[in-house]
Amino acid sequence: MKILLIIADGLGDRPFESLNGKTTLEAANKPNLNRLAKEGMVGLIDPIRPGVIPGSDTSHLNYLGYDPFKYYTGRGPFEAMGTGLTLKGGDVAFRANFATVDKNGTVTDRRAGRIREGTSELAKSLNMKIEDVEVLFKEGTEHRAALVLRGQGITTDVTDNDPHAENLKPRDIVPTTKEGIKTARILNEFYKRSLLILKDHPLNKRRRTEGLREANAILYRGGGQVPTLPNFAERYSLKGGYVAAVALVSGICRLVGLRDFTPNGVTGSIDTDVRKKFSAAIEALKEVDFVIVNVKGTDIAGHDGNGIAKKEFIEKIDEAMGETIMKVRNDIVICFTGDHSTPASVKEHTSDPVPILLHYPGCRRDGVGDFDEISAKNGYLRLTGSDLMNVLLSSANRAEKYGA
Amino acid sequence: MKILLIIADGLGDRPFESLNGKTTLEAANKPNLNRLAKEGMVGLIDPIRPGVIPGSDTSHLNYLGYDPFKYYTGRGPFEAMGTGLTLKGGDVAFRANFATVDKNGTVTDRRAGRIREGTSELAKSLNMKIEDVEVLFKEGTEHRAALVLRGQGITTDVTDNDPHAENLKPRDIVPTTKEGIKTARILNEFYKRSLLILKDHPLNKRRRTEGLREANAILYRGGGQVPTLPNFAERYSLKGGYVAAVALVSGICRLVGLRDFTPNGVTGSIDTDVRKKFSAAIEALKEVDFVIVNVKGTDIAGHDGNGIAKKEFIEKIDEAMGETIMKVRNDIVICFTGDHSTPASVKEHTSDPVPILLHYPGCRRDGVGDFDEISAKNGYLRLTGSDLMNVLLSSANRAEKYGA
Numbered sequence: 001m002k003i004l005l006i007i008a009d010g011l012g013d014r015p016f017e018s019l020n021g022k023t024t025l026e027a028a029n030k031p032n033l034n035r036l037a038k039e040g041m042v043g044l045i046d047p048i049r050p051g052v053i054p055g056s057d058t059s060h061l062n063y064l065g066y067d068p069f070k071y072y073t074g075r076g077p078f079e080a081m082g083t084g085l086t087l088k089g090g091d092v093a094f095r096a097n098f099a100t101v102d103k104n105g106t107v108t109d110r111r112a113g114r115i116r117e118g119t120s121e122l123a124k125s126l127n128m129k130i131e132d133v134e135v136l137f138k139e140g141t142e143h144r145a146a147l148v149l150r151g152q153g154i155t156t157d158v159t160d161n162d163p164h165a166e167n168l169k170p171r172d173i174v175p176t177t178k179e180g181i182k183t184a185r186i187l188n189e190f191y192k193r194s195l196l197i198l199k200d201h202p203l204n205k206r207r208r209t210e211g212l213r214e215a216n217a218i219l220y221r222g223g224g225q226v227p228t229l230p231n232f233a234e235r236y237s238l239k240g241g242y243v244a245a246v247a248l249v250s251g252i253c254r255l256v257g258l259r260d261f262t263p264n265g266v267t268g269s270i271d272t273d274v275r276k277k278f279s280a281a282i283e284a285l286k287e288v289d290f291v292i293v294n295v296k297g298t299d300i301a302g303h304d305g306n307g308i309a310k311k312e313f314i315e316k317i318d319e320a321m322g323e324t325i326m327k328v329r330n331d332i333v334i335c336f337t338g339d340h341s342t343p344a345s346v347k348e349h350t351s352d353p354v355p356i357l358l359h360y361p362g363c364r365r366d367g368v369g370d371f372d373e374i375s376a377k378n379g380y381l382r383l384t385g386s387d388l389m390n391v392l393l394s395s396a397n398r399a400e401k402y403g404a
Numbered sequence: 405m406k407i408l409l410i411i412a413d414g415l416g417d418r419p420f421e422s423l424n425g426k427t428t429l430e431a432a433n434k435p436n437l438n439r440l441a442k443e444g445m446v447g448l449i450d451p452i453r454p455g456v457i458p459g460s461d462t463s464h465l466n467y468l469g470y471d472p473f474k475y476y477t478g479r480g481p482f483e484a485m486g487t488g489l490t491l492k493g494g495d496v497a498f499r500a501n502f503a504t505v506d507k508n509g510t511v512t513d514r515r516a517g518r519i520r521e522g523t524s525e526l527a528k529s530l531n532m533k534i535e536d537v538e539v540l541f542k543e544g545t546e547h548r549a550a551l552v553l554r555g556q557g558i559t560t561d562v563t564d565n566d567p568h569a570e571n572l573k574p575r576d577i578v579p580t581t582k583e584g585i586k587t588a589r590i591l592n593e594f595y596k597r598s599l600l601i602l603k604d605h606p607l608n609k610r611r612r613t614e615g616l617r618e619a620n621a622i623l624y625r626g627g628g629q630v631p632t633l634p635n636f637a638e639r640y641s642l643k644g645g646y647v648a649a650v651a652l653v654s655g656i657c658r659l660v661g662l663r664d665f666t667p668n669g670v671t672g673s674i675d676t677d678v679r680k681k682f683s684a685a686i687e688a689l690k691e692v693d694f695v696i697v698n699v700k701g702t703d704i705a706g707h708d709g710n711g712i713a714k715k716e717f718i719e720k721i722d723e724a725m726g727e728t729i730m731k732v733r734n735d736i737v738i739c740f741t742g743d744h745s746t747p748a749s750v751k752e753h754t755s756d757p758v759p760i761l762l763h764y765p766g767c768r769r770d771g772v773g774d775f776d777e778i779s780a781k782n783g784y785l786r787l788t789g790s791d792l793m794n795v796l797l798s799s800a801n802r803a804e805k806y807g808a
Contacts, residue, residue, distance in 0.1 A: 014768050051794025055807020075808050345766050351798040377784050
C-alpha cells in the first residue's frame with residue numbers, strides 16, 4: 001500500500017480563551033478528520049521525546065527516521081536550507097547577517113537597520129568562487145542570510161566574525177585547528193571582497209542617499225556541516241516524494257532524496273491553496289510510494305497568537321480533504337499529525353505531544369470519533385517521532401518481520 | 405515560571421483490603437489534589453522503567469535528570485548519605501555493621517545483638533585520620549553504619565572483610581589491584597584501631613556487665629565511590645533548593661548542589677508538619693527557581709503495611725496543600741507524584757507506575773478530575789523518570805527549542 005503523511009505544522013494547541021477554553025482543533029468544524037478518526041485510530045505523538053521542544057527541522061528529521069541527535073548539526077545548515085538553498089552533505093553553512101560598518105570597519109548596526117528590501121539583489125552579488133571553493137549566499141528574512149561554502153577541505157574549524165554587539169570591529173577570522181586553515185583563508189577573502197562589492201552596490205548607494213543604514217558588511221556565526229543523510233529510498237525500499245512550500249522542510253526532504261511534487265503557486269502561508277497541495281500529493285502517489293505533505297498555516301497562526309485563524313485554517317484543511325484525500329482513503333495509509341505544537345496562547349513551539357491520526361484499510365478502530373488534543377488521549381496510539389516510519393511502513397504492509 | 409516538585413515518597417499503591425479494595429489514594433479524601441487534577445493533567449510515571457523496582461535514591465536521581473545507570477555507584481555511597489553524612493564526589497563509602505567478635509577474633513554475631521542504643525557514641529569514637537585519609541563513621545539504623553574514606557588515592561579496589569556468616573573470622577583486607585594498596589592499608593589500620601577503641605568503650609563495658617553482645621568490631625562491604633554529579637544549577641540554568649528531612653534524599657539533593665530550605669523541626673516521619681514543609685518550599689521559591697519537597701509518611705506507612713495510616717497521611721498532605729500550595733497554583737508549575745510505589749499490601753517498593761499530576765497556567769486539561777492510580781490511566785501523561793526534568797522545564801517555559 002502507498003503512504004500519505006500529512007504534517008499540519010505546529011498543529012498541537014492548548015485551551016484558547018477566545019474559543020471558550022477549547023483548543024483550536026476542538027473548536028474547529030472538521031467532519032472529515034473526525035470521520036477518519038472514527039474509521040481509524042488516534043493518539044498522541046511526542047515528536048522528539050516528552051518535554052523536548054521540537055523545531056520543524058529536528059521533528060521532520062525524526063519523523064522521516066533520521067535521529068536528530070545523530071544527524072542534526074545545528075541551526076546553520078538547516079536555516080540555510082530554510083532560505084531555499086539546495087545544500088549537499090559536506091557543505092559548511094553559517095547563519096549570516098547583513099550589517100552596517102563605518103569607515104573604520106566598526107560595526108554600527110549588526111542588522112543594517114533591519115533591512116527588508118533588496119536583500120535578494122545584495123545576496124546575488126555575493127555568490128562567487130574563491131580558489132576551488134564555491135561560495136553560496138542567500139537572503140533570509142529581514143537582515144538574515146545564509147553563507148555556505150562548498151568544496152574540498154572546508155570545515156567548521158574557524159572562529160565566527162560576528163562580534164555579537166555594536167561598536168566593535170568584526171572578530172578576526174582564524175582557524176581553530178589545522179583543518180580550519182583553508183576555510184579561514186576563504187572566509188577572510190570573502191569578507192574582503194564582500195566589503196568592496198557591497199560598498200558599491202546600487203542598493204547601498206540608494207540607502208546612503210535616503211539616509212538609511214547600509215548593508216555593507218557580512219557577519220556570520222554558528223557554522224555547521226550539512227549532514228550526509230542516508231538516502232530515503234534505499235533505507236526503506238520506498239520511492240518517496242514531498243509537497244512542501246516551506247524551504248526548511250523542503251530542504252530536509254531534498255537532503256534525504258525525496259522528489260519534489262510541490263505544485264506551482266502554493267505557499268507556506270495561511271492563504272495557500274491546500275486542496276492543490278493535497279491533489280498534487282495524490283497525483284504523486286501514482287509515481288511514488290510515499291508522500292509527505294506539509295501545510296504551514298497552523299504554525300503561522302499559532303505564532304501570531306491567532307487562535308481563530310488557526311481554527312479556520314484547520315477547517316480549510318478539513319474541507320480540502322473532503323474533495324481529495326477522503327476519496328482515496330480506502331486505498332492508502334493516511335497519517336495526519338503535526339510536527340510540534342504551536343499553541344496560539346503561547347505563540348511559540350511547545351513540547352506538548354501532538355495529536356496523530358492513522359487510517360488504513362482494515363485497521364483497528366479505537367472508537368474515538370473526534371480528532372483533537374484531548375480526545376487523542378483516549379485513542380490507540382502513543383508514539384514518539386522515531387516510531388513513525390516503522391508504524392507507517394508496517395501499516396502499509398511494507399515492513400519486514402523482525403525474527404522468525 | 406518557577407517549579408515546585410512534590411514527592412510523596414512511596415505514593416503508589418494497590419487495592420487494600422481494609423479500604424474495601426480501594427488503593428490508599430482512591431480511598432483518601434483529597435479535594436485539593438482532585439482540583440489540581442481537574443485543572444491540569446494527570447497520568448502515570450515509571451520512575452526508572454516499567455518493571456524496575458526503584459529505590460528512593462535511583463528514583464530521585466532519575467527525576468532530577470541524573471541517569472542512575474550512569475551515576476548510581478551502588479548502595480554504599482547512598483546508604484552512607486542516608487545516615488546524614490555529607491559526602492563529596494570521590495569519597496569511597498562502604499556499608500558497615502557493628503558486629504561481635506570473640507577473643508580469637510571470630511565473628512559470633514554479625515549484628516552485635518541487633519544493637520539499638522548507643523551506636524551514635526560508638527560511631528563518634530571511630531572518626532579518625534589515618535595517614536592523610538579522613539575516616540568518617542556514622543551509625544545508621546540498629547547495627548548498621550556507614551564507613552567513608554576521604555583522601556587522595558582511595559579506591560574501591562579492596563576486598564570486603566564481612567564474612568557474611570557467623571563463626572568465621574573477618575576476611576583479610578587485601579587490595580584487588582595495585583590501585584587498592586593504599587586503601588587496603590588504611591582499612592587494615594582502621595580495623596586494628598577500631599578493635600582497641602571499641603573494646604574499651606564505656607558502652608561495651610556496660611553491655612558486657614549486662615550480658616549483651618558487645619559491638620566490638622566493624623564489618624564492611626559493598627564499597628562504592630561517591631559519584632561526581634554535574635551541578636544542577638549549571639545543568640539547567642536553574643537555581644534549585646530542597647525541603648527534605650530524609651537523609652538519603654537530602655544527601656542526593658546536596659550532591660547535585662541544591663540548597664537546603666528544610667525548616668527546623670520537620671521530620672521524615674508520619675507525624676511531621678507537612679504544612680510547614682510546603683510553606684518553606686513556597687518561601688524558598690522567592691529565592692530559587694526550583695524546589696523539590698519530599699514527604700516520607702506515605703512510604704513509612706506503606707512499609708508498615710498500614711493502609712489506613714497511608715490514606716490518612718495522604719489526607720494530611722491534601723489538607724496542608726489547601727492553605728499553602730493551592731494559593732499559588734496559578735503562578736507556578738506544580739508537579740505532584742511519588743518516587744515509587746510502596747503498596748501497603750506489599751510492604752516493600754514495587755515497580756507499579758506512580759500517578760503524577762501536572763498543573764500550570766494555561767496547560768491542557770485532560771478532564772480527569774480524580775488523582776489516583778486508576779484514574780491516572782485516563783490522563784494525559786505517560787512518562788518515565790528521565791523525562792521529568794524536561795517536562796517541568798518545558799512547562800515553565802524554561803526549555804530551549806531543539807532546532808529551528
